[in-house]
Amino acid sequence: xxxxxxxxxxxxxxxxxxxxxxxxxxxxxxxxxxxxxxxxxxxxxxxxxxxxxxxxxxxxxxxxxxxxxxxxxxxxxx
Numbered sequence: 413x414x415x416x417x418x419x420x421x422x423x424x425x426x427x428x429x430x431x432x433x434x435x436x437x438x439x440x441x442x443x444x445x446x447x448x449x450x451x452x453x454x455x456x457x458x459x460x461x462x463x464x465x466x467x468x469x470x471x472x473x474x475x476x477x478x479x480x481x482x483x484x485x486x487x488x489x490x
Contacts, residue, residue, distance in 0.1 A: 425447060
């Protein structure tokens with residue numbers, strides 16, 4: 413039986429500002445939408461906040477979710 417989960421993930425403002433200072437992102441300028449101005453973030457996005465840690469030449473972040481597989485309303489917002 414299929415199950416659908418769609419969401420957005422967020423970075424801390426400090427991490428977002430730091431990676432936007434690196435290439436190729438620096439060329440685009442500052443973020444046009446901050447967490448505090450993002451309507452989805454303001455409606456519970458803090459639960460989707462990633463805290464990346466440096467790993468080699470990149471970053472890693474963990475994100476755990478729990479799904480209620482007994483939900484019969486597949487494809488409909490909960």
